Amino acid sequence: MESTTTHALSDNPGELGTLPDKQVLLALYRTMVVIRRTEEQLAKAYLSGLIHGACHTYIGEEAVATGVCAHLRIDDAIFSTHRGHGHALAKGVTPRELMAELFGRVTGCSHGRGGSMHLFAPEVGLMGTSGIVGPSMLMAAGAGYSFKLLKTDRVGVAFFGDGAVNNGAFHEGINMASIWDLPVIFVCENNMYATEVPFASATRNTDVAARGAIYGLPGIAVDGNDVLAVWHAAAEAVRRARAGEGPTLLECRTYRTRSHSEGMRDAGYRTREEVDEWRTRDPITTFRRHVLADGHVITDELARIDAEVEELATDALAFAQNSPWPDPATAADHIFSAK
Amino acid sequence: MESTTTHALSDNPGELGTLPDKQVLLALYRTMVVIRRTEEQLAKAYLSGLIHGACHTYIGEEAVATGVCAHLRIDDAIFSTHRGHGHALAKGVTPRELMAELFGRVTGCSHGRGGSMHLFAPEVGLMGTSGIVGPSMLMAAGAGYSFKLLKTDRVGVAFFGDGAVNNGAFHEGINMASIWDLPVIFVCENNMYATEVPFASATRNTDVAARGAIYGLPGIAVDGNDVLAVWHAAAEAVRRARAGEGPTLLECRTYRTRSHSEGMRDAGYRTREEVDEWRTRDPITTFRRHVLADGHVITDELARIDAEVEELATDALAFAQNSPWPDPATAADHIFSAK
């Protein structure tokens, strides 16, 4: 069984089709760097005890959220996972709001109620990250149902890991989206492990994109460390969805270079060499090298972004630390609607 | 994507491989007739109000349970569905015990506690039919787990309908059985409808056997109205399981010729012609015609079986009607073990 691969897994993003224009290239770069710098701050803050609950970083996988969300409007809805900082930032949550949330402050995107795994920012279409593996695939299908019923051209996007592929939610959600032609993009972030369990030991067929054929929707595998590959594939998936042509399953093959979650031991289940090998394929440095080498952008432009983002991340940290705690008197507010 | 089809969907069971010996042929015939005659009695009894709850007949699908269970030992475990009379009888529950159960009598196989959808006869390896769609696939995988752990060569068998294919239990159960090489046979009774919903409207890919490739186990499609085709395919599946070679997904394409459940309207969702066409492929009459035509058995032998089974069904009816009701004082017994 073959996957419907429109973009080969390639080291050479320039070959993947027409390059987006320079503003887009710079924007992609900027988003990846925003995620990276913000999460580096978070990892440090975790060590200092400023983050109260779990913290799963997205470092190494930035190209996926970046390439997909670049095509989304503010009124498109994304549903994310326990590893959701990147999705949140790519969809428009600010580093301030993200960091304040993990610090438990009222200025956080969920006003301190959620933490890392419960990020909400409906204003920008972030309809939630989830501490439970699986639901994103169902809820994104539901957003697709709404958007179709209400005759809009909005789309729903589900991010999920390889670990979610063997969960019943994958099977039921994708099947329903397919039979009802819902405007949904199912983005599998296949980083080869669920915590320490290799994907290959959780299924006999690790070709996620190939499963599209079972459900009757296109299944596309791309190099998830190549932001342009993701960007191209997502462009077509989003076009299809907006045009009423139905859902797409997009498998982005990538890797997390830090431990499953901050503070967790990261030994025994993967080799040092494997991690190092993937570090050489870092989505930011390879993209940087590529766009510079081909002369699409110049070092100065990237340096300007680097400096600006550095500032943003530092500012976010100060903002989060100086933000007030939520008022305990509000602890049980908004369980029900005011209506 | 192609299914791994060892037995083509054929009208000519004689061509499917070496014929089993005559005793087996007669036994297969007898089992199918036992199911048919018993259920005809049940359908009549339903009309007379002797059956208290739901009653889903297996008429038209007898070849599946018969062909599969012919290879099972008493210590193999089967897990069945809401349409489970055929599985129960093929595994060794007597018509008396089945009928008494549907009549709510203490002599029923579940002592009157279950009715049609909760048939239990652990003595013969019937580990339960289920009023809920889905669980059989998980529980059979669990039996396989036990049998492997305990180093026996017993097998677990799950029967389930096409309607269960889109349920998460299918996805999770088959995947786990496959990665752990469990001795399990997953028997999909694809009768093209779930109540009135055509399988083709519940999935874009109705080739169930083809899904084997996704989970990395053999997927075999057979003519489920051809008891010899089922028998041959099940022989190999059971051999594999006993030999420690892992699970098999067996799709039996068949048809129910009565309504979804007794007393239910059967119009609107399928044509009269479709039903009639399938009636011409009745598993019992085609098998009868075939084994007679080829001279494997003679009319007398079949007639003897017909008469014997007729008697059995009549006896079962009388037995059930004359059996006592369960004692109300026992209504809450055995919720917990005596231990």
Add this chain to the structure above:
Amino acid sequence: MREMTFTNAAREGLTEEMARDPSIFVVGEGIGARGGNFNTTTGLYELYGPERLRDTPISERGFTGLCTGAAMTGARPVVDFMFLDFLLDGMGELINQTAKIQYMSDGRVPMPIVFRGSIGIVGASATHHSGNYYPIFTHLPGFRVVVPTTPRDAKGLLKTAIRSDDPVFFLEHKALLNSKGPVPEEEYLIPFGQAEIRLAGSDATVVAIAAMVNRTLEACAELAGEGIAVEVIDPRTLAPLDIDTILESVHKTGRLLIVDEDFAPSGIGAEIAAQVMALAFNDLDAPIARLNGVHTPTPYSPSLEAAVIPNTKRIVEAIRDLLAE
């Protein structure tokens, strides 16, 4: 006033709401052209087509989650489970997502979703088609729980449920579906959290749940012949629970029995008893009593089934026992 069945009244409410608001859609098995196993949607498919009356695969978890996402993004789903037992596969979605999204988003994401399904034991439905489950949904924060008992209430409460921005369970006891009663012609809604006194009396208070309301009224008719005047309260919604109406009644009668087909342990009767005890201890002339279905999976055989459901006779006895305390 015109008489209608419970089912037809509820369906009229659904029809009116669907006509009013195009963002409402129904999902479930057999709720399309077939009109629902219990006729919950008969005729609606012809009016509104497959997108608003969506027949689903047997993917209960899937469409529970799907409808949760739909409710967050502008639509108003009504999820029709046929038998409420089937929603158990969707409990993860319900408890961890549906019930919590409004809270987690600090009130910025609404959750206008109705889960409906038949509950209760009737006619050898056996243990996979007879659960009640409502205490679970009252225990967990985030749900509204409605158990209507008359055609009038079924319609008025369903309309309120559909207009609510909260997740609502609308639970229809199978023994009530074909019961008839008056239903106003003009539009009306019934607010949540308002119990109804079905029978006024001063000797004892009985709170009865779902199908037990009618059983209790039969029992009270029998006792009335002996001059015993029981007050029968139908809470109509279990979350929110109208404890005030119950307290007022107990203040008057001094005695309380809760009759519930569902299981006693950690059930709704326990909750009512605990609240009344805390808030009206000095009003009580006798310990609060509970009469529940037997704590067992539901048996199939009529002889066993009859043994596990509270019937009129057992209710009469329980009231007599309460008065004798």
Add this chain to the structure above:
Amino acid sequence: MREMTFTNAAREGLTEEMARDPSIFVVGEGIGARGGNFNTTTGLYELYGPERLRDTPISERGFTGLCTGAAMTGARPVVDFMFLDFLLDGMGELINQTAKIQYMSDGRVPMPIVFRGSIGIVGASATHHSGNYYPIFTHLPGFRVVVPTTPRDAKGLLKTAIRSDDPVFFLEHKALLNSKGPVPEEEYLIPFGQAEIRLAGSDATVVAIAAMVNRTLEACAELAGEGIAVEVIDPRTLAPLDIDTILESVHKTGRLLIVDEDFAPSGIGAEIAAQVMALAFNDLDAPIARLNGVHTPTPYSPSLEAAVIPNTKRIVEAIRDLLAE
């Protein structure tokens, strides 16, 4: 006596049982070579290998059903959910199959299965990793529910759970996992249905659940300084519930408070209150009181989290209020 942590004591119990009976196997995520997120199985993989310490895909419903089938056919599964919240996807299997098979088969099919998982709120675990759920499993027939609070009980009750032929929930509050206490060297089992009096007293009875036992003992130490003698009961198993020990205590004290981190409505405290009221009405000098976690999804921020859990201060106040009644 030697001291051990709760987790290590429970693991010792599991290890002993696995050595004794080769039909026991453990399934869960990360319980193989990794030894479990909470060290529930550290070292066991090396002893017993992958077939008896089975790392699973993220298929909670799937392995709940799979283990149910395994328990019916000769094996004795221990299902380790890491966080109990994750089992919600398996509720359909649990409620409709696991809990009912012994009954439906009229006692001919056993169901020796243990479901274990961490419960409770601790350290910003937030709303997807902090549920308790035990009232649900006491409400539905067919489950045993164990909430150990000391290392000694953790080991003894886990061994009993594993030897039981019934489905048992073995629930480990996260706040207790690293707490230490004495654990006998010699083998012992602790039977279900026997509460333990953690502190003797005559002024009031407090039944405390799981992590609330320690909070309550702290509160009582404070009150003891003022000469107030509270009796603290740890029920240890919620199903079966040792109501007799509670009744005896209430007979002596006349006052009862139930302290439970879990939600009040239709909770275990409501059940205890309803039973005590029915069985010991005349012993009561004051209404039975409940102190529960706030009825809300669990917030993440420490400032909010602290507001929703009963703490020592609130327990002290609740006991004072009870004595003032």
